Amino acid sequence: MNTSLKIISKIIDILGNLCSLLMLLMIANVFYDVIMRYFFNDVSIGMQELEWHLFAAMFMFGIAYTLKEDAHVRVDIFYDVMSAKKKAVINIFGSVALALPITLLILYYGYDYALEAYSMGEGSGDPGGLPHRWIVRSVIPLASCFLVLAILHVILSNIQILRGIPTLGVHNKYKNQGEL
Amino acid sequence: MTGLVLFVVALFCLFLGYSVAFTFAGVSLIVGVAVLGVDLFAFMPYRIMSIMKNTILMAVPMFIFMGIVLQKTGLAERLLESSAKLFGGISGGVAISTIIVGTLLAASTGVVGASVVAMGVISLPVMLKNNYHQPTAAGVICASGTLGQIIPPSIILIILGDVMGVPVGDLFQAAVIPGMLLVIFYTLYILVLGQIKPDLMPPIEVTESKRELMVQALKDIVPPLVLILVVLGSIFSGVATPTESSAIGAVGAIMLSMFYGTFSLSKLHEISKETVKVTSMVFAVLIGATAFAMVFSYSGSEYIIEDFFLDMSGGKWTFIIIAMLAILLLGFFIDFIEIAFLVVPILLPVAIALDINLVWFAILISMNLQTSFLTPPFGFSLFYLKGVAPKWMKTTTIYKGVIPFVIMQIIVLLLILSFPEHLIM
Amino acid sequence: DNDKKYRWRLAETWGPNFPIFGDASKNMARMVKEMSNGRFTIRIDSANKHKAALGIFDFVKSGQYQMGHSASYYWKGKDFNAQFFTTIPFGMIASERHAWFYYGGGMELMKKVYDQYGIMSFPGGNTGNQMGGWFQKEINSVEDFKGLKIRIPGFAGEVLAKLGAKPINIPSGELYTALERNTIDAVEWVGPSLDLRMGFHKIAPYYYTGWHEPGAELQFMVNQKAYDSLPKDLQAILTVAMKAAAYDMYAQSMHVSGENLASLKKDYPDIKMRSFPKSVMNAIKQTNDDLLNEFATKDPVTAEILKSLNDYKNQIRAWTDLSEKAYLDNFDE
Ligand code: NA
Ligand code: NA
Numbered sequence: 001m002n003t004s005l006k007i008i009s010k011i012i013d014i015l016g017n018l019c020s021l022l023m024l025l026m027i028a029n030v031f032y033d034v035i036m037r038y039f040f041n042d043v044s045i046g047m048q049e050l051e052w053h054l055f056a057a058m059f060m061f062g063i064a065y066t067l068k069e070d071a072h073v074r075v076d077i078f079y080d081v082m083s084a085k086k087k088a089v090i091n092i093f094g095s096v097a098l099a100l101p102i103t104l105l106i107l108y109y110g111y112d113y114a115l116e117a118y119s120m121g122e123g124s125g126d127p128g129g130l131p132h133r134w135i136v137r138s139v140i141p142l143a144s145c146f147l148v149l150a151i152l153h154v155i156l157s158n159i160q161i162l163r164g165i166p167t168l169g170v171h172n173k174y175k176n177q178g179e180l
Numbered sequence: 181m182t183g184l185v186l187f188v189v190a191l192f193c194l195f196l197g198y199s200v201a202f203t204f205a206g207v208s209l210i211v212g213v214a215v216l217g218v219d220l221f222a223f224m225p226y227r228i229m230s231i232m233k234n235t236i237l238m239a240v241p242m243f244i245f246m247g248i249v250l251q252k253t254g255l256a257e258r259l260l261e262s263s264a265k266l267f268g269g270i271s272g273g274v275a276i277s278t279i280i281v282g283t284l285l286a287a288s289t290g291v292v293g294a295s296v297v298a299m300g301v302i303s304l305p306v307m308l309k310n311n312y313h314q315p316t317a318a319g320v321i322c323a324s325g326t327l328g329q330i331i332p333p334s335i336i337l338i339i340l341g342d343v344m345g346v347p348v349g350d351l352f353q354a355a356v357i358p359g360m361l362l363v364i365f366y367t368l369y370i371l372v373l374g375q376i377k378p379d380l381m382p383p384i385e386v387t388e389s390k391r392e393l394m395v396q397a398l399k400d401i402v403p404p405l406v407l408i409l410v411v412l413g414s415i416f417s418g419v420a421t422p423t424e425s426s427a428i429g430a431v432g433a434i435m436l437s438m439f440y441g442t443f444s445l446s447k448l449h450e451i452s453k454e455t456v457k458v459t460s461m462v463f464a465v466l467i468g469a470t471a472f473a474m475v476f477s478y479s480g481s482e483y484i485i486e487d488f489f490l491d492m493s494g495g496k497w498t499f500i501i502i503a504m505l506a507i508l509l510l511g512f513f514i515d516f517i518e519i520a521f522l523v524v525p526i527l528l529p530v531a532i533a534l535d536i537n538l539v540w541f542a543i544l545i546s547m548n549l550q551t552s553f554l555t556p557p558f559g560f561s562l563f564y565l566k567g568v569a570p571k572w573m574k575t576t577t578i579y580k581g582v583i584p585f586v587i588m589q590i591i592v593l594l595l596i597l598s599f600p601e602h603l604i605m
Numbered sequence: 606d607n608d609k610k611y612r613w614r615l616a617e618t619w620g621p622n623f624p625i626f627g628d629a630s631k632n633m634a635r636m637v638k639e640m641s642n643g644r645f646t647i648r649i650d651s652a653n654k655h656k657a658a659l660g661i662f663d664f665v666k667s668g669q670y671q672m673g674h675s676a677s678y679y680w681k682g683k684d685f686n687a688q689f690f691t692t693i694p695f696g697m698i699a700s701e702r703h704a705w706f707y708y709g710g711g712m713e714l715m716k717k718v719y720d721q722y723g724i725m726s727f728p729g730g731n732t733g734n735q736m737g738g739w740f741q742k743e744i745n746s747v748e749d750f751k752g753l754k755i756r757i758p759g760f761a762g763e764v765l766a767k768l769g770a771k772p773i774n775i776p777s778g779e780l781y782t783a784l785e786r787n788t789i790d791a792v793e794w795v796g797p798s799l800d801l802r803m804g805f806h807k808i809a810p811y812y813y814t815g816w817h818e819p820g821a822e823l824q825f826m827v828n829q830k831a832y833d834s835l836p837k838d839l840q841a842i843l844t845v846a847m848k849a850a851a852y853d854m855y856a857q858s859m860h861v862s863g864e865n866l867a868s869l870k871k872d873y874p875d876i877k878m879r880s881f882p883k884s885v886m887n888a889i890k891q892t893n894d895d896l897l898n899e900f901a902t903k904d905p906v907t908a909e910i911l912k913s914l915n916d917y918k919n920q921i922r923a924w925t926d927l928s929e930k931a932y933l934d935n936f937d938e
Contacts, residue, residue, distance in 0.1 A: 019456040020455075026238070027431065031427045043754055045773065055232075055235075059456075060228075062456040063464045066460040072202070073199065087197070094206070102221075105221050113225035113229075120684070124682055126762060126772070223655060230658075343621065346802070347804030
């Protein structure tokens with residue numbers, strides 16, 4: 001079990017690095033567009049659209065990474081004072097009953113949604129806009145796949161906690177949060 | 181009825197401590213499938229896409245990035261401490277600096293998530309380091325970080341302008357005085373509290389001479405201030421739109437840290453990973469909330485609200501008071517965007533029929549919605565701050581801290597109600 | 606089964622309480638309910654509810670909604686030919702376009718394009734002639750378009766881009782600020798009927814007349830399967846209601862434009878109403894024709910639609926010139 005945890009963890013860490021890169025690219029993209037418009041009076045709708053493509057991919061993929069890092073916000077009035085095992089139960093229950101079903105459903109409908117754009121060859125309706133809308137639409141099902149992986153990671157690592165086995169990337173332990 | 185079930189189940193799961201975003205989404209799925217069937221969720225990709233291509237929201241990660249750069253490179257801490265020292269080392273100096281920086285951020289963006297998180301990252305550690313009363317520190321940050329909602333440019337005003345058919349420019353103009361009133365109230369509150377209970381907000385120790393202080397202040401305050409002015413200036417001079425100005429702020433922050441010699445590639449990597457985490461946390465909550473709102477709205481809960489208002493008899497003031505109370509109550513539970521979209525369209529025809537000044541009415545609503553960001557249990561600002569606060573800071577601490585600020589907002593709301601012609605011009 | 610009740614849902618691109626456009630769908634639904642004596646009701650979901658202003662096509666295609674109210678040119682990215690059913694630059698004015706739709710083969714061509722998606726498309730209300738936009742500076746020659754940053758979507762943007770303008774996307778919530786602070790130089794919106802609520806008249810001195818969207822027609826969409834499942838009488842009621850609501854919207858657009866223009870002239874007498882100079886207009890028209898010719902080589906259906914639009918315009922314009930135009934010319938000084 002620890003091996004599979006490690007593998008999943010590794011995959012999602014790579015995803016996290018990809019998101020960081022997307023984020024820096026987005027900032028560079030927006031900054032570039034501002035400079036080009038103001039100083040060179042040059043505007044490209046394609047570049048403008050690329051901004052939100054990067055933005056969307058960054059935060060959508062980032063949701064899985066954030067889950068693995070246990071950085072999704074909680075209301076911890078009672079959670080805080082619970083034992084590690086109780087916390088593990090809540091995390092397993094939440095993952096199975098709340099997070100997993102909706103993620104799978106979004107994956108299912110998101111796949112159709114992306115396929116639709118692909119089969120129609122949908123692109124931007126604006127002059128110079130980006131073609132191939134299906135690529136950015138595919139972010140929805142793809143991000144859902146990664147999220148399923150991250151949810152599995154949460155479930156497995158919390159099962160380990162219940163069994164009293166120490167794991168890497170343990171859940172319900174906020175690492176460095178707030179000290180950022 | 182469905183709406184009520186939705187709220188109760190969600191509240192229960194939230195208080196168990198499971199993540200806010202997945203609780204919203206998961207509970208919506210269970211209740212939604214039970215009441216409306218699974219097909220409803222075929223809308224989810226569309227709703228997610230509408231968040232993905234909302235370019236105004238793009239400012240969120242970039243302002244968060246700017247905040248984390250300032251924090252990680254130590255520039256923010258210096259800014260806050262030096263400016264607190266400049267206040268003569270009075271009690272509450274850092275809190276007042278927080279309000280000032282919050283106001284400046286508010287005037288440069290209308291994105292609350294970004295401001296709260298940036299302020300939480302920048303000034304919470306400084307206040308905690310100086311032994312501030314935790315609830316007060318949290319309250320000041322949430323309240324100052326939420327100012328962006330009323331101080332133009334503001335997303336709430338843009339949405340209300342669209343929903344109510346009132347020119348956004350008029351709303352921006354009308355919101356200036358109410359926004360400044362809030363800032364004044366917050367500042368006075370901190371000043372007075374600092375005098376009465378200095379232990380809550382100890383002054384920063386000032387050992388340096390006046391001259392040293394001035395030199396130090398110049399070194400520490402001017403550059404970040406320049407950054408904020410560049411952000412604001414790029415908007416006001418027309419170089420960039422408010423959203424784009426956040427990219428200028430982000431690039432500027434990196435350049436500043438280079439200038440101060442605190443930049444490194446490994447730091448940049450760390451900073452961008454943190455930004456991704458905080459941003460994804462914020463947007464996951466937004467996606468969860470959109471599922472929640474979808475079930476709420478398609479289950480017909482909004483028609484119950486509609487009937488309530490249409491059946492209501494009475495004059496202008498009865499309507500306004502009940503409308504304000506209803507929005508305030510709903511604000512405890514649902515997101516401001518949903519209120520603007522679900523409730524305001526219902527109120528609008530009644531308001532027009534009663535010959536109510538729509539600009540004034542819009543400002544009342546936005547002041548009220550501003551409060552909804554701070555009201556427990558579902559206040560978004562509270563979630564956002566919780567997301568970046570140290571692990572040991574409890575949700576209840578934040579809940580406690582915002583109460584005085586919620587009261588001040590209600591007072592300002594009452595003032596606008598009572599003196600429309602003086603406060604809205 | 607004459608007692609069977611039909612409950613449909615319509616998704617529209619507009620937000621709640623959106624004037625004129627939103628009134629058209631409401632009118633249609635009201636008429637359907639009254640004419641069917643309550644057997645057939647249509648509930649309208651505005652953009653606030655479904656959250657996908659430009660998802661209407663998908664909704665109707667998949668049957669999630671039986672009906673939609675939107676504009677055909679929004680689907681240009683999905684089917685290139687969809688755009689021509691709303692309007693084209695230098696195309697027909699509203700009265701001519703209506704003649705084309707109902708008697709000149711327009712409906713048949715629209716059917717040809719939309720059939721493959723299982724969608725029926727109908728005229729959904731005309732805005733009348735749209736204005737060319739709010740400008741911060743005067744346009745005296747084609748040179749003035751060089752580097753002009755203008756928010757103008759779609760085909761018209763493409764035409765201006767060929768003349769050196771820089772079409773740009775700004776979220777509608779930021780348009781006012783962007784125009785006020787000269788981040789952009791011009792904004793094309795609709796016309797007096799809907800521009801005033803955006804507030805552009807407070808910050809831009811020039812209001813130019815239009816060329817790009819003469820008689821833009823909105824669109825009702827109906828899912829084919831849903832339509833087929835209706836009894837004959839309700840099908841007829843629906844068709845009549847859509848046609849009546851569309852016509853009513855045209856009348857309302859004219860009415861509100863007239864009213865708003867009067868108040869604009871009264872309250873903001875300094876706004877300069879301009880038309881582009883002849884030389885500019887000729888350049889735009891030439892570019893437009895070239896682009897359309899280029900389109901026609903892409904796809905036989907595009908060629909067929911453009912030929913139909915062009916032939917019909919040339920034929921009917923002679924009559925418009927001899928009737929309306931000649932009549933209006935009588936009032937010239
Ligand atoms: Na603001
Ligand atoms: Na709230």
